[in-house]
Amino acid sequence: MLATKKKQAVIKKHRIHEKDTGSPEVQVAVLSTQIDALAKHLKKHKKDNHSRRGLIKMVADRRTHLKYLERKDKTRYNALMKKMELV
16 A cells, blocks of 8 residues: 555646546556555565455556556557656
């Protein structure tokens, strides 16, 4: 789980407008931050299979959000991929 302040900082960096918390860009950014933290945890705790399952779920969820954004608005998708360095 992300700390509230860290999550708010990620949301603030990737939001489209001032009250944006649910756009695909924000959701992908939050998921990516959580994925990075959990991947770091799993490198230390290799046998933590319950967390590994959560990581796989988050990666699938992020992929779903990215596919949606790619289908709806290709320019926003490309901008997000470049900004998040997911390519």
